[in-house]
Amino acid sequence: MRTDKAPKTPSVAMWAPPAPRVIAVTSGKGGVGKSNLVVNLGLALARQGLQVLLIDADLGLGNLDILLGLTPAYTIHDVLARRKSLAEVVVEGPEGLRILPASSGIPEMADLEPHQKLFLLNELENLGEHLDVVLIDTGAGISRNVLFFNLAAQEILVVATGEPTSITDAYALMKVLALQHGERRFRLVVNGVPHPEDGQVVYRTLLKVTERFLGEDIALDYLGVVPHDEAIGRAVLKQQPVLQIYPKAKVSRWITELALRLWASSPPTVSLSNVKFFWQRLAQTPM
Numbered sequence: 001m002r003t004d005k006a007p008k009t010p011s012v013a014m015w016a017p018p019a020p021r022v023i024a025v026t027s028g029k030g031g032v033g034k035s036n037l038v039v040n041l042g043l044a045l046a047r048q049g050l051q052v053l054l055i056d057a058d059l060g061l062g063n064l065d066i067l068l069g070l071t072p073a074y075t076i077h078d079v080l081a082r083r084k085s086l087a088e089v090v091v092e093g094p095e096g097l098r099i100l101p102a103s104s105g106i107p108e109m110a111d112l113e114p115h116q117k118l119f120l121l122n123e124l125e126n127l128g129e130h131l132d133v134v135l136i137d138t139g140a141g142i143s144r145n146v147l148f149f150n151l152a153a154q155e156i157l158v159v160a161t162g163e164p165t166s167i168t169d170a171y172a173l174m175k176v177l178a179l180q181h182g183e184r185r186f187r188l189v190v191n192g193v194p195h196p197e198d199g200q201v202v203y204r205t206l207l208k209v210t211e212r213f214l215g216e217d218i219a220l221d222y223l224g225v226v227p228h229d230e231a232i233g234r235a236v237l238k239q240q241p242v243l244q245i246y247p248k249a250k251v252s253r254w255i256t257e258l259a260l261r262l263w264a265s266s267p268p269t270v271s272l273s274n275v276k277f278f279w280q281r282l283a284q285t286p287m
């Protein structure tokens, strides 16, 4: 059921490219707000009439389903065991959101056999026909799995807070992705800071170090900020996205604006931006 009164924004669905954009939401340090951002950005985009799939790629601690109050019956494990199709595993969330849940006990995607990756590729291609955007919650850190999903996506959103540890860890993650894997473009979302202006401060700090140590061809763009708001914690307790349960909270407006900015910004490789490409890269990523 749709809880109305979302911030009034023009529909952008008519500008949607024909193929899905695949965007990884990632961080160096844990607990910076990735999963909440994925859920709420996804909802904001769905409210624009876009078809959205959320992938919970935090295979150890995945919790998108918990944030949405869902109890998925199946996981990717059932797909790999050929018991279920991917379409059967994907669960329907609020307002048409679709979620591919994580599962404990499944092998790291990085450890899958090439034929298993290709099988998943086929499964996702079928799903991809109906999608505009795929948001991947990668989990935190620089584990193989986190790197793997970042490399497989075409766009990387790095989330950091104002804490020095979060900033340092965001830099460490970008460093590995840039120097060891050739990633060149990142976008930054600053979350949980007391004032919106603090976002720019975090951005400038990270920009200085990335330009200095990772090379001049690295692009770090500032997507925006989501200030600290108690409404998020309350929404988490109620297992509903803040956009749904507190649509009038300030933070819901910030997140909606962020989602619109994200959608309006051009993906780095338009011609290749589709799910098929994502899964092909995933199948080929030698990690």
Ligand SMILES: Nc1ncnc2c1ncn2[C@@H]1O[C@H](COP(=O)(O)OP(=O)(O)OP(=O)(O)O)[C@@H](O)[C@H]1O
Pocket (backbone or CB within 6 Å): 027, 029, 030, 031, 032, 033, 034, 035, 036, 037, 058, 061, 139, 140, 191, 192, 193, 226, 227, 228, 229, 230, 232, 233, 234, 236, 251
């Ligand atoms: N803008 C915000 N204002 C206030 N609290 C927030 C905000 N963003 C996130 N939080 C709180 O921070 C906590 C962590 O959020 P979340 O689970 O989304 O982080 P995460 O980066 O996905 O963590 P992990 O790395 O463990 O997966 C949650 O309890 C949430 O309530």
Ligand SMILES: [Mg+2]
Pocket (backbone or CB within 6 Å): 034, 035, 036, 058, 063, 137, 139
């Ligand atoms: Mg999380």
